[in-house]
Amino acid sequence: MKIKFSLLLFLISIFVSCQSNNSIKKNLITGITTIGDGLSCSTVFLSDETNKIERTTFTYGERFYLNFDNITGFIKKNDYVFPGMRLTITDKAGDTLLFKNDMYEKNTSGFNLSPLLLRANIITGAPIHSKKEYNANVYIWDKIGKGTYNAKMKFKVIANDKLSIINEGVSYDELYLFSLEENAAIIDGEIKFDQTIYCMIEGLNGFKVENQKVAIGLKMIITDANGMVILNEEDLVGDMVINSLELTKQLAPKFTISPSNIKNPLTCEIMVWDKRSSNKLSISTRLNIK
Template identity: 25%
Template sequence: MQQRVLLAGLLCLLSACHFSAGARKDEKTGLTLMSHGLSCQNFLLERNGLPLTDKDIRYGERITLLLENLSGFTEKDGLVYPGMQLDVKDDKGVVVSSFTDMLADVSKSGVSPEQARGLRAAYQSGPPEVVPGRSYTLSVHIWDKQGKGTLDATLPMDLRFPDTTGLHTTPQGITAIRIFMISDSGRVQQGHVPAKGHVGINFQGLKGFVADSGKVFPGGSLAVYDSTGKALFNTGDAFASQTGGFTDTQVKEGLRITVNMNPHLKGIKTIWKFRVWDKKGQGSIETEVPVILD
């Protein structure tokens, strides 16, 4: 099933651009910071783990906001109590996804001012809340639970369609509306895939499964071959642990098959063959793509 990645935490960061109190906008990314009582000296935006320096954001990519040198929190017995909320709104201002009080566990007992100087929040777009080809706004709200200080970050997201260069799909009883590859360590572009982190494929809008007691039971695998056709590895059934099956809605929202890449494979030209099949019927769908590991 399609997974959204959401992170919230306290951390130490590397310096990036400078932001002081008040309102500032980064013209390259469109990020706007508005502070009232809280201040932030530095920020960093990442796209799939790499610095984001433009407005090119594609569906399924993970966007991370890192804030450094935050100050202005009210101390109580030497501790501060930060709060954080992340919202995604559509082009009409309607909230389609919301994560409230993301630091509830961290700040329940308070943290030192030094620990609260670095905060991060991340969001990975996915169904059913957002769809490619539409515009959204990512908003991060930080507040002082012991005072009145706030800091708001907003980022416009015109979610473009992912690159599908080289994907060849053969449906046999099972069909998908959209299929694309994704990586958490960089962008998959024209068959070039980062040789690190998690890499996989998303099948969205799947249909054609035989239902059993209101559930469907897909299998899924990835087989990788070198340029000579030699098998390098096979994941086996990626959904073997899902013995209770999926709802039809979950399958339509998306199934993902991922692997953890080995950096030693860098530079190798490979053929990846993804397959999803119906454990209760005869249908299947296969996608083959040539991959160069960068």
């Protein structure tokens, strides 16, 4: 009887699978799990701006893509298909940090491409934080049909290890370099001439407050590999006092390097100190001009 019962369960399992349009796959390297119902996809993979990647740990501020290559099964209208794509990012507790109801909302004319590649763009910036793990859920649906496709993955965000940071009595939430022109964090230490570079310091605390004001100093020195001084600012703030809440929100000193005979790598040093105490924050990094 036990053998017959096991066989019966096996046959039922096969029958249920055959009757369902669901297809479940899992990438053992990235951990991406996909479930298709009416829609199918040849390959689901991660990439940065240019290359395919097989990692799920990203530097704070980094941009990556969840790609759906050759996704099929959409109902066609005049040879065009109309996909929708919903992105949800949650933390380990299940709280929703980011929700984009339809990343293709503005595409009302549809797609007439074969093979069709859909991409979910994910930036590991606020409200995401470093030193934490997150869940990404991408839900794709056919806007004129019933087909759906769902992908889930876990990823981790770390601080940029190319930034050497010494904090003495000062704390911060996030610290990273940001390019205004690229509208992106600088992850690899590569910059361009005439590029506006910000050193973004968020959640800065540890300064003595008087009448809701703080008195800080801000020093920035940049030298090249030959020791040539490119920038030397002993105190960008001077005698000004700053609203303490504004400082906590964000401090963003910036610099731009004009075309000249500079030898890579550059050394960039930034120091923020409290003029009313001995507390300070020192930042150092190497940069290369492409």
